[in-house]
Amino acid sequence: MSNEKKILEKKITAWIKKFVNSLENYKLIEIIQDSNLSKINSENIKQFSNYNNWDFIPDFAVIIVNKKENSKFEIILINRETKAVGLRSIGQIMSYNKLVDPKFSFLITDKGHSNEISYFMINEKIRSRLMSFGKNSLIIFSFDDNSDNVNQESIIPFEYRNIVNG
Amino acid sequence: MQKSDSLFYLLGLICGKGYILEKGISINFAHKKAIVSGIGYCPKCGDLAAKPESSLEKFLRCKNKICENSTKNISTDVKKKYPQREMFFRSITENVVPFLKKNIKFKFNILSNSTITIINIFDLEEDILKFISFFFNGKKGFDRFEIPEILNNESKDFKIEFVNGLMDSCGHPSAGGWLNRDGKNGHGRMRPYFQIVRNWKIPVQIDNFLRDNFNIPTAKFDWGHPNIRDGKLNDYINHSASSFAREHQVGFFPENFTIFKHRISPKKELFEEILKHNLKVGFEDNGDWLITKKKITEGKIKSKHPMEKDYRIPENLRFHFDAEWQINLRLGCKYLKKIQSQAKNAEVFAISGDLERDDLNKVEKDFKKISDKKYSETDFTKKNKEHKKDTKSKKIMEEETYESLIIWLKKYIKKKYNEDSEAFDTSSQTLNSFFATKFNDFKIFEDQIKNLEDLDIRPDVVGISKKTKKLFFIESKVVSLGIKEVGQIWAYSVIAEPYESFLISTKDISQSLLKVISQNDNFLNYDDKNKIKVGKLINNNQVELFNE
Numbered sequence: 222m223s224n225e226k227k228i229l230e231k232k233i234t235a236w237i238k239k240f241v242n243s244l245e246n247y248k249l250i251e252i253i254q255d256s257n258l259s260k261i262n263s264e265n266i267k268q269f270s271n272y273n274n275w276d277f278i279p280d281f282a283v284i285i286v287n288k289k290e291n292s293k294f295e296i297i298l299i300n301r302e303t304k305a306v307g308l309r310s311i312g313q314i315m316s317y318n319k320l321v322d323p324k325f326s327f328l329i330t331d332k333g334h335s336n337e338i339s340y341f342m343i344n345e346k347i348r349s350r351l352m353s354f355g356k357n358s359l360i361i362f363s364f365d366d367n368s369d370n371v372n373q374e375s376i377i378p379f380e381y382r383n384i385v386n387g
Numbered sequence: 388m389q390k391s392d393s394l395f396y397l398l399g400l401i402c403g404k405g406y407i408l409e410k411g412i413s414i415n416f417a418h419k420k421a422i423v424s425g426i427g428y429c430p431k432c433g434d435l436a437a438k439p440e441s442s443l444e445k446f447l448r449c450k451n452k453i454c455e456n457s458t459k460n461i462s463t464d465v466k467k468k469y470p471q472r473e474m475f476f477r478s479i480t481e482n483v484v485p486f487l488k489k490n491i492k493f494k495f496n497i498l499s500n501s502t503i504t505i506i507n508i509f510d511l512e513e514d515i516l517k518f519i520s521f522f523f524n525g526k527k528g529f530d531r532f533e534i535p536e537i538l539n540n541e542s543k544d545f546k547i548e549f550v551n552g553l554m555d556s557c558g559h560p561s562a563g564g565w566l567n568r569d570g571k572n573g574h575g576r577m578r579p580y581f582q583i584v585r586n587w588k589i590p591v592q593i594d595n596f597l598r599d600n601f602n603i604p605t606a607k608f609d610w611g612h613p614n615i616r617d618g619k620l621n622d623y624i625n626h627s628a629s630s631f632a633r634e635h636q637v638g639f640f641p642e643n644f645t646i647f648k649h650r651i652s653p654k655k656e657l658f659e660e661i662l663k664h665n666l667k668v669g670f671e672d673n674g675d676w677l678i679t680k681k682k683i684t685e686g687k688i689k690s691k692h693p694m695e696k697d698y699r700i701p702e703n704l705r706f707h708f709d710a711e712w713q714i715n716l717r718l719g720c721k722y723l724k725k726i727q728s729q730a731k732n733a734e735v736f737a738i739s740g741d742l743e744r745d746d747l748n749k750v751e752k753d754f755k756k757i758s759d760k761k762y763s764e765t766d767f768t769k770k771n772k773e774h775k776k777d778t779k780s781k782k783i784m785e786e787e788t789y790e791s792l793i794i795w796l797k798k799y800i801k802k803k804y805n806e807d808s809e810a811f812d813t814s815s816q817t818l819n820s821f822f823a824t825k826f827n828d829f830k831i832f833e834d835q836i837k838n839l840e841d842l843d844i845r846p847d848v849v850g851i852s853k854k855t856k857k858l859f860f861i862e863s864k865v866v867s868l869g870i871k872e873v874g875q876i877w878a879y880s881v882i883a884e885p886y887e888s889f890l891i892s893t894k895d896i897s898q899s900l901l902k903v904i905s906q907n908d909n910f911l912n913y914d915d916k917n918k919i920k921v922g923k924l925i926n927n928n929q930v931e932l933f934n935e
Contacts, residue, residue: 259899260585261698261699262585262698262699262700267528267531270409270527271408272528273406273527273528273530273902274899274903274907276869276870276897276898276902277869277870277871308875308878308879308882309874309875310874311878312873312874312875312878313871313875314874315874315878316873316910317870319910320907320910347882350881350882351878351882
């Protein structure tokens with residue numbers, strides 16, 4: 222794995238812990254990295270009724286538990302890109318989202334957005350069709366170059382800016 | 388709810404390779420090879436004929452050393468051939484479904500590719516679905532199912548049907564890999580097996596269930612554990628460290644299983660072939676693994692393996708094992724526990740299979756010392772060159788498929804819409820220039836094309852019908868189509884809304900994608916009405932669509 226990827230993954234791991242901590246009533250159970258979700262030997266994954274169809278490898282699958290709703294298990298999916306996010310990477314994680322219907326789904330990049338993505342920022346209809354799943358939306362963002370903080374201006378869709386920063 | 392033989396057969400099918408979905412059941416029948424072969428016999432002496440060891444040649448040699456065919460080539464045509472995909476499909480529709488429908492009301496659909504056939508059963512009566520869920524203790528997939536105690540209380544006929552279902556879903560009668568044993572009238576003992584994927588509990592449960600209820604033994608266990616599958620570290624040395632993590636196998640001899648039967652072909656025919664062989668050769672013992680000696684001698688102690696603590700192994704099995712039965716014991720085999728209870732020291736028995744010794748510390752120390760010594764003597768520089776294949780020369784490049792797909796798409800549009808069309812590959816020119824040069828009335832779709840260009844949407848092949856100006860996309864792949872591969876063409880299609888959108892590969896659709904599209908009706912949808920069509924390019928000129 223390239224050094225770039227390692228650094229980004231380290232940032233993501235630190236950030237996701239803070240993010241889950243900031244969620245009311247949720248507790249972090251397990252962070253699964255680079256594993257096929259239908260094949261991993263994790264009792265936590267097997268709590269989900271459709272896990273057998275999750276025959277893919279997200280960069281991160283984060284299992285959280287809702288402390289209020291009967292300790293219901295939920296999942297966060299994260300893919301990372303060390304190049305500009307484009308349609309291919311959005312399409313890939315959206316395929317996962319359609320199967321998993323995660324609580325949150327993030328596409329995190331350290332190179333910002335390609336021209337394609339800029340277009341969606343101003344085209345609400347296309348953006349919604351491309352990034353919505355269940356009642357949620359894919360969230361795309363990047364970290365600041367010189368810190369582990371989320372770059373506020375990078376967050377798409379806009380309405381998720383407060384959520385991402387906790 | 389009325390219990391029936393159909394219901395228990397269905398439970399067996401589900402237990403072996405099924406999933407319980409929100410509103411139905413899905414059962415996967417794997418058939419990895421397009422064609423399987425039966426037993427090869429020498430036309431001269433009638434002994435077994437097989438491929439020479441380590442040979443890639445496509446001929447057989449007689450195993451009888453005094454037969455002249457032991458040095459001459461025998462055609463593989465002496466073996467019966469079974470085309471699996473067609474046979475699975477036919478026997479599911481003609482045998483399995485009618486048997487289930489005898490007592491259960493449901494609707495179904497079947498999807499298949501060259502390696503798997505999936506039947507989805509839905510609109511089951513609610514109490515049946517509830518009972519199935521109760522039977523499997525609320526678990527959802529075959530890798531977590533267990534054989535419940537309550538099954539022992541059912542009638543013998545129901546229990547037989549349960550095993551029939553298991554045999555049809557995860558039983559593998561195979562004419563290859565026989566046991567090298569001489570019988571009264573010949574050689575080679577055929578041994579089918581249950582193939583168990585990612586479920587560590589059920590192999591021992593199958594064994595104990597068969598013994599408890601029918602007094603029928605199994606013959607051999609093969610565990611997906613590094614000490615068992617890769618005892619000499621060959622895979623580890625050859626950079627396939629995780630190759631141990633394959634399915635488990637529970638072998639059995641067909642002559643002990645004559646009260647059971649297959650309904651799925653070609654399992655049925657293969658089972659009959661190998662049963663006939665074993666009966667003809669004639670073996671005196673029942674081949675029970677349980678009665679073989681358990682004592683582990685120095686030669687059988689395995690080297691330690693660096694993958695013994697691997698995350699794919701359940702925590703209670705992340706230990707060193709020298710024999711298959713030790714895993715059975717740790718997983719609670721009650722018949723082994725009975726043997727263990729006769730040992731002077733139960734822990735010594737678990738390590739060494741020795742019923743007499745009592746010196747636990749010494750046994751532990753000695754076994755570890757030998758295992759460590761074998762590891763330190765392993766030659767980690769040896770590589771297995773035989774398995775290296777030059778696949779590069781056969782590999783089709785993605786670009787080589789475009790021309791064929793252009794021709795196919797034009798024919799497809801003509802046949803389906805009775806329209807002429809234009810199609811091109813985007814690697815040769817931009818969408819703008821293509822449409823500007825090919826269409827006089829380019830302006831009518833200029834805006835649409837501009838969007839595609841602005842967004843850098845470049846499916847591999849784009850087509851447009853000349854009369855009604857319908858837009859078609861093809862994304863071409865040369866890998867097996869999985870969930871990941873759907874993403875790109877889906878995103879293009881969501882934005883550009885083509886009239887039809889195709890994802891086509893030279894390889895088969897993966898089992899996982901086939902499973903997903905058979906269970907999730909909307910997974911391939913890119914708008915309210917249209918879904919991506921998934922297909923395979925065959926012989927670089929035909930396309931088989933899986934979901935049209």
